Amino acid sequence: MSTPLLDVTDLVVGYGDHQPVLHGISFALDEGELLGLVGMNGAGKTTLMRALSGGLKPRSGAVVFRGERMNGASTAACVRKGIVILPEGHRVLRPLTVEENLQISAMRLSRRAVRRRIADVQDLVYELFPILAERRTQLAGLLSGGEQQMLSLARAIIQRPRLLLLDEPSLGLAPVVVEKIYASLKSLRAEGMSMLVVEQNSDRLAKAAERMIVLRDGRIAASGSTSSLRGAELNAAYFG
Ligand code: ATP
Secondary structure, three states: OOOOOEEEEEEEEOOOOOOOOEEEEEEEEOOOOEEEEEOOOOOOHHHHHHHHOOOOOOOEEEEEEOOEEOOOOOHHHHHHHOEEEEOOOOOOOOOOEHHHHHHHHHOOOOHHHHHHHHHHHHHHHHHHOHHHHHOOOOEHHHOOHHHHHHHHHHHHHOOOOOEEEEEOOOOOOOHHHHHHHHHHHHHHHHOOOEEEEEOOOHHHHHHHOOEEEEEEOOEEEEEEEHHHHOOHHHHHHHHO
16 A cells, blocks of 8 residues: 555644643545545634644644654645645735735745746646736735635645645635636646645535545544545534
8 A cells, every 4th residue: 555645643632721622633645635624613623734734733643744754843844845724714915916925925935946936836826717817916905705715725836735735715705716716626636736625515525525534523523435425424423
């Protein structure tokens, strides 16, 4: 069996002195896979994403990415290694233009990598989201909600992740924009990007993910192929 891209073992994560939020999470994500992560509000999905992308140091357990132990790595170190998070909500720099937003995100890469990659990746981003090319000199704060979400995703993509963590990419968006976002994820997978995607809207996610994990009260309540988890079983896993 080949080594997974991401291997998470017995991960325990919490905030400050509080009881842990995640009580020993284990799963693997294969190269090229889009793995879905679902669960009710407060189940711990965002906490898991933070722990995987350097925002929160696990109390115990292991996060191994491409064979390398990542526990406690900073967000910047995670980005350099290829793990990039698209957090919940639109994260754009409102007083700056679309192009400046992309350039600032690209600066998180090393200077040499930036020079080599930014032009290529910028082309890819504008190909995926032609509206951003049209609006490249417009202030990000003046974009619609859907366009801001596309720009947020573009800012993550420009960092050339191997593993993209997406926290509710379709939250609050019109169905037509949701479809655009998912179409772009499909194109990015064809470019070799792997993904872990959190959604409240498990139906939309199920169409894109081969496998899903259901998180309940900080534990994995169910996991498996999307077809095996659909319907009643998914509901049971959600609600206990
Ligand atoms: P949602 O779908 O509402 O975003 P979620 O599954 O992503 O939910 P988390 O945001 O990971 O859940 O929250 C899990 C638990 O961790 C909740 O009980 C929440 O109150 C707690 N929590 C989240 N952030 C913090 C924080 N900064 N400090 C303390 N507790 C927190």
